[in-house]
Amino acid sequence: MSLTESKRQAAYKAVDTHLNSETRIIGIGSGSTIVFVIERIVQRGNFKKNDELNEKNENSDQKLEELDLDQCVFIPTSFQSRQLIIHNGLNLGEIDQYQEIDITIDGADEVDENLNAIKGGGACHLREKVVAEISKKFIIVADYTKRSTVLGEKWVKGIPIEVIPFCYALAYNSLKLLGCQKLNLRMAKNKAGPVITDNGNFVIDAYFGKLDGQQSLGNDNFMFINSPSEVLKRIKLLTGVVEVGLFVGMAEIAYFGEEDGCSVGVLKK
Template structure:
């Protein structure tokens, strides 16, 4: 797609994705994790542009249905984390990223697999638009922290979440379908909006929630991302790295 047919924000998202691939998907990388979100198609597009020779021996591990379809439709080799438990680099989206690169993920209810693929990666990179860039988690993403829970325990977990800092926690209900959202793993999702106090140190909140019996996974990705690339409203890109450095790329 040409620049003339892209909106400014879409062009900046594409630039963010292209830059992330250029800086982190190197010729020697053979196992690559592909995440989900509106920026990920640009990630796959840039990988394809690296050429047939570069991708001939590569294996791509998806985090969900969207990324699987992108891999297959691009003619890339599909793999699974069971076969490839160590991934060279994973590039994924996020619902929100804080100043320390901690993330909220799980708006699409696949954060269990996303976390497995992220943890399997030697390098985990986030690409998103400027609306996901915040100082503290919960500032821009209102629904809260996604918590995947086994169905028979959801009532108990929901009650407990309300007492430990998320009084407005609620079971995520399906749209155009009666009943709750059901994950690919057959579980329910609770969205838990925690107070600012709990989001100042999200790793502690993650530990507290993960210890609740019945919780399968929590959509807090703490101390995992090496860098985050944000497409800005003016067409520029902001790069935040885990060493605290920030780089700005001007719009083309």
């Protein structure tokens, strides 16, 4: 079964489990898995027209409720998710309109057994983090290739770090001094030059090895504990860094579409 099917299964499971007729303000992450989150939300909004969903409602343990989409507002985390919301005729909200979001569903590039995640493979992690931070519930959906024991085991491209463009050389050198093993200024495809984020910034991908909590030696000879929270803190302190694609202790639950494309694994805190 394809990776695409496993993404769809994870997305459907998260929507069916966590969205009900009371849900009003919904954060929408970015990436390929999120497309299926929106697909399922739209299906749930057309519940009465949708025979298959009605049948599931009658026959299964899981009671699916119709979503009153006119009453819901969707907060995007990127240009991509904004377009998805608009093209599906859903109500669009802006991040700064709300102090609290009921629930956010988002993808991830890697999720460890404590539900810490690397995000930003699509360079959207700044807005994704803002939305996750103000959400009462932050749920991750991903295919089975994203699940790991410790971060850095599967996603070896590096932690995505959004930086102010004129600070990128400084940030690059500071990351080297922190002991970063592999560094790349992310380059655009079909455009000469770097990727420019939705916020007008650059992205550096910085690989620090496995974030397994072992002591690590920076190039200027200081030691630090190579845990997700410590690495996050150290990178965040560097001048020119806007946001780091490490989401530590933010997710409540993660759903992974399994290899068979039919079942879904769950990681809970």
